[in-house]
Amino acid sequence: MTSTATSHEGIYKSELVRRVTRWLDATPHPAIAMEISPEQVAAARFHRTGSLAGFAVEHLPPGAVVPSAIETNLVNLAAVKSAVSSVCLKLGTKGDEDAALILPDPVIRVFVQHFDDFPRSAEEAIPMLRWKLKKSVPFEVDETLLSYMRQAPRADGVDVVTAIARLRIIKEYESLLEGVGLQPGVVVSSTLAALTLLDGQRPTLLARVSGTSLTAAIVREGVLAGYRCTELPGNAAQITPQNLLEEIFPLAAYYQDTWQEGIQAVRVAGLGHRLPDFVHPLEEEFRCDVGSLLSAAITEGRLAGDSQTLADRELEGLVGWMLHRN
Numbered sequence: 142m143t144s145t146a147t148s149h150e151g152i153y154k155s156e157l158v159r160r161v162t163r164w165l166d167a168t169p170h171p172a173i174a175m176e177i178s179p180e181q182v183a184a185a186r187f188h189r190t191g192s193l194a195g196f197a198v199e200h201l202p203p204g205a206v207v208p209s210a211i212e213t214n215l216v217n218l219a220a221v222k223s224a225v226s227s228v229c230l231k232l233g234t235k236g237d238e239d240a241a242l243i244l245p246d247p248v249i250r251v252f253v254q255h256f257d258d259f260p261r262s263a264e265e266a267i268p269m270l271r272w273k274l275k276k277s278v279p280f281e282v283d284e285t286l287l288s289y290m291r292q293a294p295r296a297d298g299v300d301v302v303t304a305i306a307r308l309r310i311i312k313e314y315e316s317l318l319e320g321v322g323l324q325p326g327v328v329v330s331s332t333l334a335a336l337t338l339l340d341g342q343r344p345t346l347l348a349r350v351s352g353t354s355l356t357a358a359i360v361r362e363g364v365l366a367g368y369r370c371t372e373l374p375g376n377a378a379q380i381t382p383q384n385l386l387e388e389i390f391p392l393a394a395y396y397q398d399t400w401q402e403g404i405q406a407v408r409v410a411g412l413g414h415r416l417p418d419f420v421h422p423l424e425e426e427f428r429c430d431v432g433s434l435l436s437a438a439i440t441e442g443r444l445a446g447d448s449q450t451l452a453d454r455e456l457e458g459l460v461g462w463m464l465h466r467n
Contacts, residue, residue, distance in 0.1 A: 170466050171239035171326055173232065175225070176458040177314060178245055178331065179206045179352030182224040185451065185459050186232045191466050193447035197231035198454060199224035208245035208354060210306065211279050215313050222320060229321045236322035241329065243458040244314055246349075246356045249306040249330040250278055251368045259291070259299040270303050280307045286328075292364050295400055302365050304330070331458035332356040335410065336365070338438040338461050343405040344396070346427070347434060348389050349457070350377045350411030357389040359396050359404070366400060367392045377412050382422040393427070403427070410434040410457050435460070 172194075175184040185196040201224055205217035215221050234240075252274065260266045270289060271282040278285075282305070289303040306328075315325040332349050336358060339345050344361045353376050359367040369392045373380050397403055404427050409416055416433055423431040435452045438444045444452055444460065451460045 171241050173234060173238055173240040173323060174243060174459055174462045175228070175240055175318065175323075176243035176331060176334075176456065176462075177206060177221070177225075177317070178458075179208060182221065182228055183454070183456050183459055184228040184232055185456075185463070186234075187463065187466060191463070193450060193463065195232055196451060196454075196456075196459070197228040198456075199227045206245070206352075208247040208352060210247055210250055210310065213313065214245075214248065214310060215317075221317060225317045226321055229323070234321065234323060238323055239326040240318055240323040241327040241462055242314055242318060242325045243329055243331050243334050243462060244311075245351060245354065246330045246332050246370045247354050247372075248310055248314075249304050249328075249333075251330065251333065251370070252277065252303045252305075253365055253368055254301050254303065255294065255296075255298055256301060257298045259301060270301070270305075274303065274305060278305055284308050286311055293362075295366075300364070302368075304333070329462070332358060332370075334459075334465065335434070335457040335461040336360060337464040338434055338443060338457065339408060340406065340437070340441055340443075344400070344402060345406040345408060346389065346393060346396075346404045347408050347410070348385060349409070349434070350380065350385075352376060355380075355385070355388050357392045359392060361400065367396050377415065380412075382419045385419060386422060386426055390426075403429070405429050406437075407431040408434040408437055410455070413455070 172187050181198055181200045183198045186194040188194050202217060202220050205220040206214055207216050208214055267287060275282050284307060285305050286308055287305045289301055292300050292302060294300040311328060318325045339347060339360050341360045341363045347358045349356045353373050354370060355373050356370045371388050374384060393404055406429055407423050407427055409419060412419060420431045434457060448460055448463050
């Protein structure tokens with residue numbers, strides 16, 4: 142998803158890193174990436190080789206950013222602008238540099254749909270997808286940015302992953318970068334960026350909390366098999382294991398019914414020091430390995446070197462984008 146066009150098709154051929162985080166467009170590889178969440182603004186600069194040149198984090202006051210697909214997100218605009226300016230100053234950004242913009246999950250709606258037949262050309266596919274999603278999004282589909290990709294189907298036909306966001310909301314965030322001289326060439330949701338951290342070879346469920354939203358995604362052999370973003374009754378400090386299970390169970394049940402197999406690993410992010418309270422209930426429910434998204438990525442050898450610097454700050458979106466760049 143970019144600021145220069147309203148729709149593109151992205152089709153990628155190898156591992157999860159190409160199939161998922163690059164699916165929003167045939168993305169460039171800007172040297173700057175900025176992730177905006179309800180709690181903070183974080184940005185990183187990368188060398189041409191893909192290694193980390195530096196990063197900065199600025200915390201936001203409560204309520205400064207309220208992620209929404211339809212309503213104004215930047216409630217305390219002055220505070221968010223100040224945080225963006227601060228991280229850019231620390232990274233030494235220059236005018237007209239391109240940047241990747243990583244946004245809260247509720248801003249970008251993601252759908253995994255099955256079609257018996259699907260057009261090969263974007264000119265035919267885009268109107269079909271807009272029509273199919275007309276009743277599934279709380280805004281007019283004609284005022285949106287939309288991207289999609291084909292992926293391997295579970296049976297005959299075609300599976301299509303579609304991302305759709307209200308143009309006005311995307312422009313809110315893009316204006317923050319433009320205000321400091323950056324050019325927002327790539328836009329992606331935080332969890333989609335973080336999916337590169339998963340082991341895509343076995344059916345793996347990711348449950349990721351950010352602010353008061355919970356995103357659950359299931360990846361199987363490089364395919365995004367399910368995705369669901371919901372609002373929680375509280376933030377990461379207030380959610381209970383039962384709350385978490387109630388929110389992710391519908392997606393897990395859908396996967397088990399559709400693919401006729403169970404979840405083989407669960408990865409959790411956003412709970413911080415509270416994660417141990419959730420491990421046993423999740424193990425009891427799914428009867429499989431449960432652990433931290435970032436810790437598992439390190440243990441399984443997908444994170445090393447300076448990427449662990451970002452992982453230590455639990456910046457999953459930026460870490461995932463870094464892996465994507467490499």
